[in-house]
Amino acid sequence: GKAKVYAKSSCPSPKTFIEYTEGRIKGPEKNAIDRHIDHCKDCRDALNLMFGMSPGAGQK
Numbered sequence: 001g002k003a004k005v006y007a008k009s010s011c012p013s014p015k016t017f018i019e020y021t022e023g024r025i026k027g028p029e030k031n032a033i034d035r036h037i038d039h040c041k042d043c044r045d046a047l048n049l050m051f052g053m054s055p056g057a058g059q060k
Contacts, residue, residue: 011043012036014050021051 012020012033019025020033037043 010036011040014046017043017047017050021047 016025016033020030025033037047
């Protein structure tokens with residue numbers, strides 16, 4: 001549907017995901033990425049492929 005097309009067009013870049021998983025993105029930008037990942041299966045799948053984990057899975 002339209003939501004998926006919109007989500008794909010606004011997906012963070014791979015560089016942004018790397019910074020995100022390294023904890024270098026903070027504040028509102030991190031919150032926006034968190035929300036995006038919650039709603040975008042493509043990005044969740046990409047993160048799982050890139051890092052073999054879900055966001056936050058490495059933080060114990």
